[in-house]
Amino acid sequence: MSLELTEHLQTTIDSLTETFTDKVIDVYQSSGSTFVRVEADAILDICKHLKDELKFDYLTDIFGVDRYTSDERFELVYNLVSLRHGERVFIKIRCEEENPEVDSVVSVWPAANWAEREAYDMFGFNFKNHPDLRRMYMPEDFQYFPLRKEFPLLGIPGSIELPNTTPDTE
Amino acid sequence: MKLSDIQSKVDSTFFKEHQRKLYQSLEDKHTTIEELDEGDPLATKMILNMGPQHPATHGVLRLILQLDGETIEKTKLDIGYLHRGVEKIAENKTYQEFMPYTDRMDYLSPYSNNVALCIAVEKLAGVEVPERAHYIRMIGCELARISSHLLWLGTMVMDAGAISFFIWTFKEREKIYDIMDRLTGHRFTVSHARIGGVANDITDEAMGSIKEFVESFPKELRDYHKLLDRNRIFIDRNEGVGVLKTEDAIGIGATGPVLRASGFAMDMRKFAPYARYDQVEFDIPTRLEGDNLARYFVRMEEMSESIRIIEQCLEKLPKGPVRTDNAKQAYPSKDEVYYSMEGMIHDFMMTDTGICPPEGAEVYSAVESPKGELGYYIQSDGTGHPWRLKIKGPSLANLQVLENILDGEMVADTVVIIGGVDPVMGEADK
Numbered sequence: 247m248s249l250e251l252t253e254h255l256q257t258t259i260d261s262l263t264e265t266f267t268d269k270v271i272d273v274y275q276s277s278g279s280t281f282v283r284v285e286a287d288a289i290l291d292i293c294k295h296l297k298d299e300l301k302f303d304y305l306t307d308i309f310g311v312d313r314y315t316s317d318e319r320f321e322l323v324y325n326l327v328s329l330r331h332g333e334r335v336f337i338k339i340r341c342e343e344e345n346p347e348v349d350s351v352v353s354v355w356p357a358a359n360w361a362e363r364e365a366y367d368m369f370g371f372n373f374k375n376h377p378d379l380r381r382m383y384m385p386e387d388f389q390y391f392p393l394r395k396e397f398p399l400l401g402i403p404g405s406i407e408l409p410n411t412t413p414d415t416e
Numbered sequence: 417m418k419l420s421d422i423q424s425k426v427d428s429t430f431f432k433e434h435q436r437k438l439y440q441s442l443e444d445k446h447t448t449i450e451e452l453d454e455g456d457p458l459a460t461k462m463i464l465n466m467g468p469q470h471p472a473t474h475g476v477l478r479l480i481l482q483l484d485g486e487t488i489e490k491t492k493l494d495i496g497y498l499h500r501g502v503e504k505i506a507e508n509k510t511y512q513e514f515m516p517y518t519d520r521m522d523y524l525s526p527y528s529n530n531v532a533l534c535i536a537v538e539k540l541a542g543v544e545v546p547e548r549a550h551y552i553r554m555i556g557c558e559l560a561r562i563s564s565h566l567l568w569l570g571t572m573v574m575d576a577g578a579i580s581f582f583i584w585t586f587k588e589r590e591k592i593y594d595i596m597d598r599l600t601g602h603r604f605t606v607s608h609a610r611i612g613g614v615a616n617d618i619t620d621e622a623m624g625s626i627k628e629f630v631e632s633f634p635k636e637l638r639d640y641h642k643l644l645d646r647n648r649i650f651i652d653r654n655e656g657v658g659v660l661k662t663e664d665a666i667g668i669g670a671t672g673p674v675l676r677a678s679g680f681a682m683d684m685r686k687f688a689p690y691a692r693y694d695q696v697e698f699d700i701p702t703r704l705e706g707d708n709l710a711r712y713f714v715r716m717e718e719m720s721e722s723i724r725i726i727e728q729c730l731e732k733l734p735k736g737p738v739r740t741d742n743a744k745q746a747y748p749s750k751d752e753v754y755y756s757m758e759g760m761i762h763d764f765m766m767t768d769t770g771i772c773p774p775e776g777a778e779v780y781s782a783v784e785s786p787k788g789e790l791g792y793y794i795q796s797d798g799t800g801h802p803w804r805l806k807i808k809g810p811s812l813a814n815l816q817v818l819e820n821i822l823d824g825e826m827v828a829d830t831v832v833i834i835g836g837v838d839p840v841m842g843e844a845d846k
Contacts (some may be wrong), residue, residue, distance in 0.1 A: 357669025
């Protein structure tokens, strides 16, 4: 499939494929957005390159996707904006189900802090070198990852400790 | 103050691990610049828990502040008290069924949320929207923006000490509620947009009240300006408070008025125009100071820009249908449903299965909600339910800003800064 790329996106993809030749797996477009899939182990270097060389200085979001396949089950999507060029690009990496470990990009964009915490909370991604990897929404005592597909919609009874609703009789 | 001291004093009864890690995280913040605070002979240090039930936190936001006298040394935010798991719910609903949940995300501007979802699904499934529907959506979105900013204005000024102002802004909000009632049939959670258009056309009654509002509101806005712009107390409370520099704002991912008040004119309506925002003229108000006063001016000017957009929309409003006439993509009109068999079957099919975007298609589409960039990422698996729906809420991004700008401020300014950042917890907590 041919890609319809603007000038800066073309430069970005050329630069990425040149600098990280064997790390870029796929470049595709869907509904007007451009996605670049790369190897998970190179994500930190690629992010640094994107920020410093290609001016993708604004990180909008990082989020996970559960593909529910037997290999490379989890996907992590980085939503990046270049404010100078007015372009948006998505970087994707995939991880295995067992211990999905990814390098944290908080050192590149401070904005990644909460986004990575959210991805950890919802999918159980383990971000290496994250300064403060705690759950974002669920309490720390909760042991499941709710957005994984095997987690039931109605939740797991007893998984969250709740205060006693009947007043103490003393 | 040592963690062990805090733990022994707090003695949580449940979520023990959560509380422990939260206090641990507060202790760990800025450890590099922390000097030794052995002793603290005057006992000026304390940990203050603010929220989740606190009138000035605008919902269920919890802050833990480490204070040195009246100065905030460091802050941690604890959110998630309103977490309902809407992304999980979305995976089990059809696209149209999910819309009422978006109303309850940013409940101060439900119209923008509906439109954001619709635009994303339409982009994903390739649905054409009639011109008139685009303009109706824009009118709705801008009214929602004014309504949301009015609430921000009222509560922020109330946080700064002027109670009666809240009533005046609510007088105007009430008018917008009435317009919404006439336009959509609901006052609050409107759910007016539909995939492929909007639910119903503007009635004459609604049109009349919108025109009346557009005429009367600028005068009210001038009154607000007159009261606040040169108000000594208001300026003293807001100037130089909660300063966020441009580089920091971009790095930390600030969005919406918070980013624009820090000097960067980022607005989704210009960055990636949706609906017909490329057909109307408006400016992006920007300030350089990055303090709370700058956020005030940005939002105030945004309200007059919104009025400008509504005026242009009313002028340009084309005639025609308000929903696409393709029964495979959108609900058929009620006339068809009630009087023809096909219409009824299509209506049933839309409710039961809904629109099915192509398998493997992905989309990201963002709108400029009153709080900032509101983006929907949807991945389809070819069925009527999204495989993954991710909501990028502006409040979450701005709350992360809040955690960073509070450090070094005075404790009395906390509520004003929260008011200036204007988070809405329904959206931040998902």
